[in-house]
Amino acid sequence: MSMFSIAANEWARLFLSSRGWLAICAFALIWIVFLAYVIAPAAQYMSSDDFGLIFAALFARFGANTLANWESNEMALYWIFALYLLPFFTMISAADQIASDKTRGTMRFLVLRTSRTQVFFGRFLGQYLIQLFIVLITLCSVFALIAIKAPDGLSIAISEAPIVVINLALVLLPYVALMALVSVLASTARQATAFAIIGWIVLWFLLGYVQGKFGPIPILNWVLPGSQLSSLVRLGHWDTLSLAPIPLLHTVVLLTLGWIAIRRCDL
Amino acid sequence: MNIINTTGLSKNYGSIKALDNLDLSLESGDPIALIGPNGAGKTTLLSLLCGFIHPSSGSAELLGKKVGSRELIGKLAALPQDAHLDPRFSIQRQLGLFAKLQGFSGDAAKKEVSRVLETVLLADAGVKKPGELSHGMRKRVSIAQALIGSPELVLLDEPTAGIDPPNVKIIRDLIRSESSNATFLISSHNLDELEKLCSTVVYLSEGKLVEAGPIKTNTDDGYLTISLPSVPEEQFLRECAKLTGVLNVHRQAQGDYLIRQTEGHAVDQALLALLAKNGWKYRHLIKGRSLEERLYG
Numbered sequence: 167m168s169m170f171s172i173a174a175n176e177w178a179r180l181f182l183s184s185r186g187w188l189a190i191c192a193f194a195l196i197w198i199v200f201l202a203y204v205i206a207p208a209a210q211y212m213s214s215d216d217f218g219l220i221f222a223a224l225f226a227r228f229g230a231n232t233l234a235n236w237e238s239n240e241m242a243l244y245w246i247f248a249l250y251l252l253p254f255f256t257m258i259s260a261a262d263q264i265a266s267d268k269t270r271g272t273m274r275f276l277v278l279r280t281s282r283t284q285v286f287f288g289r290f291l292g293q294y295l296i297q298l299f300i301v302l303i304t305l306c307s308v309f310a311l312i313a314i315k316a317p318d319g320l321s322i323a324i325s326e327a328p329i330v331v332i333n334l335a336l337v338l339l340p341y342v343a344l345m346a347l348v349s350v351l352a353s354t355a356r357q358a359t360a361f362a363i364i365g366w367i368v369l370w371f372l373l374g375y376v377q378g379k380f381g382p383i384p385i386l387n388w389v390l391p392g393s394q395l396s397s398l399v400r401l402g403h404w405d406t407l408s409l410a411p412i413p414l415l416h417t418v419v420l421l422t423l424g425w426i427a428i429r430r431c432d433l
Numbered sequence: 434m435n436i437i438n439t440t441g442l443s444k445n446y447g448s449i450k451a452l453d454n455l456d457l458s459l460e461s462g463d464p465i466a467l468i469g470p471n472g473a474g475k476t477t478l479l480s481l482l483c484g485f486i487h488p489s490s491g492s493a494e495l496l497g498k499k500v501g502s503r504e505l506i507g508k509l510a511a512l513p514q515d516a517h518l519d520p521r522f523s524i525q526r527q528l529g530l531f532a533k534l535q536g537f538s539g540d541a542a543k544k545e546v547s548r549v550l551e552t553v554l555l556a557d558a559g560v561k562k563p564g565e566l567s568h569g570m571r572k573r574v575s576i577a578q579a580l581i582g583s584p585e586l587v588l589l590d591e592p593t594a595g596i597d598p599p600n601v602k603i604i605r606d607l608i609r610s611e612s613s614n615a616t617f618l619i620s621s622h623n624l625d626e627l628e629k630l631c632s633t634v635v636y637l638s639e640g641k642l643v644e645a646g647p648i649k650t651n652t653d654d655g656y657l658t659i660s661l662p663s664v665p666e667e668q669f670l671r672e673c674a675k676l677t678g679v680l681n682v683h684r685q686a687q688g689d690y691l692i693r694q695t696e697g698h699a700v701d702q703a704l705l706a707l708l709a710k711n712g713w714k715y716r717h718l719i720k721g722r723s724l725e726e727r728l729y730g
Contacts, residue, residue, distance in 0.1 A: 172534075182526070270519070274483070277485070
């Protein structure tokens with residue numbers, strides 16, 4: 167029960183604070199610009215024969231050659247951009263799950279009333295639901311774009327939406343878990359984001375070094391959160407779920423580490 | 434009833450022993466003073482009892498339950514040192530969440546928050562954010578959160594530190610009135626304050642337990658303490674030293690004197706006669722020594 171109260175309070179932390187609204191407005195502005203000046207014109211170019219071929223060649227170059235199989239151009243573009251952009255937003259917006267409350271001492275007031283476990287998983291759950299909300303809002307904005315530019319394609323886009331939502335929900339899961347872990351170790355939200363980025367890069371170099379020295383070790387290719395993304399864009403429709411165990415496994419490992427960290431840390 | 438029980442409780446920070454093998458057993462009842470110089474281990478002990486930090490060795494039980502036990506939720510409350518509410522949200526909202534976590538439903542939580550804010554004389558402060566309140570008021574809000582529900586044990590770490598006298602009085606009166614409902618363990622450097630409030634003292638020094646027992650002044654310890662705000666100091670010291678039974682007289686703080694007497698002499702009577710003869714007014718006369726004098730004198 168405490169966990170759900172803590173999770174609900176995460177929404178309040180976002181929507182009832184000026185800092186939360188500032189983050190929402192900043193993201194909304196960036197997204198509107200992105201939608202109007204990247205997704206909308208790109209979808210239009212994809213529809214024209216000449217540019218469509220160029221786009222198909224371009225995406226094929228990046229391994230996303232199945233994008234051409236999506237029936238809605240806007241959904242295809244949203245899919246590829248959301249897949250790479252939303253995790254970065256998550257690493258910023260979900261960075262303050264524990265850090266500042268721990269530094270300020272507010273966490274002490276909470277753990278007198280509930281367990282550290284409930285606080286940790288409650289904050290994680292609240293932040294994850296916020297990320298899902300962002301996915302749904304951005305998706306709705308794409309529907310709005312389609313409704314304005316090409317209303318005939320709306321029903322097709324809506325039919326493709328569940329694949330996108332479920333996949334993005336899986337993709338973002340380990341990033342929220344990663345931020346839960348680093349926010350226990352960091353003193354501020356900014357430091358948590360820095361820890362996550364630096365840690366990710368260091369691990370990426372380390373894995374590359376190990377494979378360079380000892381030869382290819384396939385399992386190491388799946389160690390980093392988001393390591394399945396390049397494979398994911400090559401898959402189409404429900405085939406994408408064949409990679410679902412990877413983010414789920416990442417999430418379990420990261421949450422376990424975070425749970426151990428919060429139980430052991432001094433408040 | 435045994436409310437605090439520690440066995441071999443220790444906390445090390447590297448090579449520093451913040452708390453060293455503490456065996457302590459305290460009963461419920463009147464407020465308990467936790468005293469000691471800086472670095473004595475007071476905050477470490479309170480943090481260990483609240484479960485904010487983990488012991489290096491040993492164990493602690495509160496109200497017969499292991500520290501960190503779920504059964505202590507709602508029974509243990511605390512004012513942690515240097516803990517602050519979130520500056521982004523109103524007092525009401527934050528205390529409301531605390532009440533909900535303690536099991537109050539929506540409306541009941543609101544009523545409980547109003548009750549505790551009224552108790553600390555801050556009924557109108559609920560809608561404000563912590564940054565809009567003075568230091569003293571913030572401290573009272575932090576005490577208010579400790580009164581949510583009906584805790585049986587309340588741990589207060591420096592409740593009056595850095596607070597102006599009017600707020601100190603409010604907090605002291607509050608503790609006095611609430612101490613019939615819960616047992617308070619109060620850590621403070623203000624020994625006069627603690628002497629007025631508490632009946633038991635736990636004295637720590639360098640992480641070790643020095644003394645744990647009744648705080649009551651021993652009236653037969655061979656001392657008198659008198660407060661004389663406006664008497665000629667030299668003359669008083671001279672004439673007092675001449676009284677039969679007086680071994681020596683020392684000036685302490687402004688206007689306070691400690692008189693050591695021999696056994697079997699009613700020096701207090703002679704002292705009062707001396708004051709009357711010279712027309713000197715005294716503020717108070719205490720048989721025995723103050724807590725500060727007993728511990729550090």
